[in-house]
Amino acid sequence: MQVTIKDIARAASVSVQTVSNVVNGRPVVREETRARVLAICRELNYTPNAAARSLVTGSRKMIGAVVPHIGNPLYGEVTTFLTRAARELGFSTLVGDTGWETDAEMALLRSLIGQGVDGMMLASTTDDGAGLRMVQDAGIPVVMLFNYPLPCPTDSFRLDNAGAFRIVTRHLIGLGHCRIAFARGLARNVSTAREEGWRSELQRHSLPHGDDLVAVTGIGQEGGYAAGMSLLSRADRPSAIVCSSDIIACGVLDAAEDLGLRVPHDVAVTGCDDMFVAGMRRIRLTTLRYDHRALVRQALDRLMDRIAGKVGEDPITMSTPCDLVIRDSCGMKAGLRATRVATDAPSPRGTTTIGSDTP
Amino acid sequence: MQVTIKDIARAASVSVQTVSNVVNGRPVVREETRARVLAICRELNYTPNAAARSLVTGSRKMIGAVVPHIGNPLYGEVTTFLTRAARELGFSTLVGDTGWETDAEMALLRSLIGQGVDGMMLASTTDDGAGLRMVQDAGIPVVMLFNYPLPCPTDSFRLDNAGAFRIVTRHLIGLGHCRIAFARGLARNVSTAREEGWRSELQRHSLPHGDDLVAVTGIGQEGGYAAGMSLLSRADRPSAIVCSSDIIACGVLDAAEDLGLRVPHDVAVTGCDDMFVAGMRRIRLTTLRYDHRALVRQALDRLMDRIAGKVGEDPITMSTPCDLVIRDSCGMKAGLRATRVATDAPSPRGTTTIGSDTP
DNA sequence: TTGAAAGCGCTAACAG
DNA sequence: CTGTTAGCGCTTTCAA
Numbered sequence: 001m002q003v004t005i006k007d008i009a010r011a012a013s014v015s016v017q018t019v020s021n022v023v024n025g026r027p028v029v030r031e032e033t034r035a036r037v038l039a040i041c042r043e044l045n046y047t048p049n050a051a052a053r054s055l056v057t058g059s060r061k062m063i064g065a066v067v068p069h070i071g072n073p074l075y076g077e078v079t080t081f082l083t084r085a086a087r088e089l090g091f092s093t094l095v096g097d098t099g100w101e102t103d104a105e106m107a108l109l110r111s112l113i114g115q116g117v118d119g120m121m122l123a124s125t126t127d128d129g130a131g132l133r134m135v136q137d138a139g140i141p142v143v144m145l146f147n148y149p150l151p152c153p154t155d156s157f158r159l160d161n162a163g164a165f166r167i168v169t170r171h172l173i174g175l176g177h178c179r180i181a182f183a184r185g186l187a188r189n190v191s192t193a194r195e196e197g198w199r200s201e202l203q204r205h206s207l208p209h210g211d212d213l214v215a216v217t218g219i220g221q222e223g224g225y226a227a228g229m230s231l232l233s234r235a236d237r238p239s240a241i242v243c244s245s246d247i248i249a250c251g252v253l254d255a256a257e258d259l260g261l262r263v264p265h266d267v268a269v270t271g272c273d274d275m276f277v278a279g280m281r282r283i284r285l286t287t288l289r290y291d292h293r294a295l296v297r298q299a300l301d302r303l304m305d306r307i308a309g310k311v312g313e314d315p316i317t318m319s320t321p322c323d324l325v326i327r328d329s330c331g332m333k334a335g336l337r338a339t340r341v342a343t344d345a346p347s348p349r350g351t352t353t354i355g356s357d358t359p
Numbered sequence: 360m361q362v363t364i365k366d367i368a369r370a371a372s373v374s375v376q377t378v379s380n381v382v383n384g385r386p387v388v389r390e391e392t393r394a395r396v397l398a399i400c401r402e403l404n405y406t407p408n409a410a411a412r413s414l415v416t417g418s419r420k421m422i423g424a425v426v427p428h429i430g431n432p433l434y435g436e437v438t439t440f441l442t443r444a445a446r447e448l449g450f451s452t453l454v455g456d457t458g459w460e461t462d463a464e465m466a467l468l469r470s471l472i473g474q475g476v477d478g479m480m481l482a483s484t485t486d487d488g489a490g491l492r493m494v495q496d497a498g499i500p501v502v503m504l505f506n507y508p509l510p511c512p513t514d515s516f517r518l519d520n521a522g523a524f525r526i527v528t529r530h531l532i533g534l535g536h537c538r539i540a541f542a543r544g545l546a547r548n549v550s551t552a553r554e555e556g557w558r559s560e561l562q563r564h565s566l567p568h569g570d571d572l573v574a575v576t577g578i579g580q581e582g583g584y585a586a587g588m589s590l591l592s593r594a595d596r597p598s599a600i601v602c603s604s605d606i607i608a609c610g611v612l613d614a615a616e617d618l619g620l621r622v623p624h625d626v627a628v629t630g631c632d633d634m635f636v637a638g639m640r641r642i643r644l645t646t647l648r649y650d651h652r653a654l655v656r657q658a659l660d661r662l663m664d665r666i667a668g669k670v671g672e673d674p675i676t677m678s679t680p681c682d683l684v685i686r687d688s689c690g691m692k693a694g695l696r697a698t699r700v701a702t703d704a705p706s707p708r709g710t711t712t713i714g715s716d717t718p
Numbered sequence: 719t720t721g722a723a724a725g726c727g728c729t730a731a732c733a734g
Numbered sequence: 735c736t737g738t739t740a741g742c743g744c745t746t747t748c749a750a
Binding site: 017021 | 736742743744
């Protein structure tokens with residue numbers, strides 16, 4: 001049925017080893033032989049059997065990628081970059097999606113481990129590190145992306161979560177807001193760091209920062225809608241809501257609209273990630289921007305080094321700084337130390353940024 | 360290094376065959392033996408080597424999934440459903456993303472074929488079927504999702520593209536629009552069918568339907584923006600634009616805004632796919648809705664049947680009907696034969712649907 | 719019910 | 735430069 005290395009060898013009147021050498025580009029074959037073998041491979045439409053190769057080399061040239069929800073444009077983009085970059089390095093990617101459920105994550109990881117992936121990129125749903133531990137116990141190199149357990153026994157690539165949310169909170173304080181709420185996301189440790197950034201800045205200015213100003217959101221835009229409803233339908237409603245993602249912010253914007261509140265006049269809203277929706281003319285959401293691709297790229301490079309055994313055991317942590325992208329969802333204020341962003345295509349009108357204070 | 364079936368056999372004082380029988384749940388092992396073997400497997404943390412198993416069974420329990428752009432929320436959602444559903448069936452999914460580039464698609468397919476996937480779900484970028492042919496030549500079952508070549512030598516699961524765009528065009532005509540443009544997407548055959556639907560309905564009402572009313576868009580929201588700019592900055596600008604996706608429509612909305620045109624007063628806009636952004640209070644885009652999950656599910660079931668050899672060679676075509684979801688981007692008109700949609704969470708206010716005419 | 723042997727397609731190690 | 739041999743870890747076939 002399948003064309004094997006033996007068929008090629010027979011047809012080319014050489015040994016299987018020579019075919020193997022040709023196929024793997026090893027420079028020990030006479031040019032004439034190589035050409036003949038290659039021609040026959042093409043003719044017979046030969047494809048090396050990856051399973052057989054894996055069995056003997058011990059490497060499948062595959063990595064596993066686990067994200068909470070691929071349908072979320074942020075994780076979708078991340079998956080895009082990751083699969084492309086990995087492919088350029090000769091690795092296929094087994095992708096899985098947990099739906100923010102711990103059980104699903106464990107099952108998924110078990111399956112990926114069983115497939116014998118060479119390494120794992122883990123944008124985890126769990127915070128206790130159970131999944132990470134299981135992968136490590138299986139002897140598979142792991143790199144954490146975005147979320148991380150505490151303490152984190154492997155490399156972690158993420159935002160400077162606390163610094164980023166200090167910046168955005170400071171911005172709102174500078175605009176005169178006194179009651180600033182925080183809409184938490186689902187990734188616990190990430191959210192805790194962000195909440196810390198939010199709270200520390202409020203504390204520094206002696207502004208309210210109690211737990212009553214924190215709302216935990218559910219999944220997606222609907223989760224943000226519920227959080228927005230809960231925060232904005234109170235008597236002492238906040239004048240600003242800092243959201244853990246643009247998607248959450250979208251839900252909050254809808255909640256404000258349904259409650260008859262104008263943004264930014266009645267309530268200011270900020271997001272995080274600078275997805276395309278944040279830049280839409282009808283949304284114009286002030287948000288935090290960082291370089292997704294660079295972060296993913298660095299994480300992948302590190303994972304490759306680990307797979308190659310090029311690095312020691314010592315875990316590293318990489319925190320990417322964020323830029324504040326000022327649009328219209330908090331009110332515009334002239335004279336800020338702000339600059340246009342050239343990359344805010346197609347039309348940067350009204351967009352300004354302020355750099356992160358934690359480079 | 361790795362724990363193998365032999366280690367288990369030795370530790371349990373049985374043969375490798377017995378271990379294999381236990382691990383694969385074959386009911387030929389005495390209960391006592393099975394329990395002992397299972398205990399030792401757990402103790403030694405044994406994971407069967409998938410490569411070795413694949414080598415002998417000839418199946419890797421993996422499918423390949425190729426989509427144009429995972430970062431596009433539509434394809435992101437599709438990837439989510441697909442990977443989950445496949446996992447439930449015991450299959451892992453190798454995911455790849457072409458960036459709408461034919462060369463990238465061919466390279467990706469070659470790589471997936473090389474990995475020995477058991478089947479391929481192809482939301483193709485190419486229209487000439489070159490990729491499809493390559494996969495079939497490799498003897499791998501393929502099912503097409505969304506896009507398809509003509510003629511299509513395998514199963515195809517897609518929208519009733521022509522019917523869907525007849526409905527939305529008819530709706531606009533019913534609202535009194537006379538100059539209705541069409542913003543084409545990138546998938547050629549899909550777009551051609553949609554254009555046919557748009558055109559046939561205009562023809563039926565003796566309205567303009569020339570190529571000057573068709574704009575071909577680029578990738579994503581920015582592509583839609585450019586198309587919108589080109590259509591709306593003309594002297595004889597259309598009073599309505601039918602867009603091939605919600606993302607394109609988002610770009611057109613931005614273009615309208617930048618040109619100082621109000622929606623729907625100066626120009627009506629419609630989308631397709633009913634993504635979350637279409638339902639946002641500030642967007643409220645009239646669009647076409649269909650059941651993504653069901654479509655993916657049916658396509659996957661068919662692929663599984665093909666993999667199992669349960670179906671003959673005859674390709675089938677499945678065209679899912681669409682519903683029109685009426686929101687505010689075309690102007691509302693009372694008294695239509697329209698009903699509320701219960702599923703338009705969180706708040707269905709102002710949303711109505713009209714069923715497809717091609718069930 | 720269990721065991722022994724053969725071999726899946728490939729690569730690594732060594733011999734020619 | 736090329737060929738031969740010996741497995742990789744597992745399942746399948748057949749024998750006990």
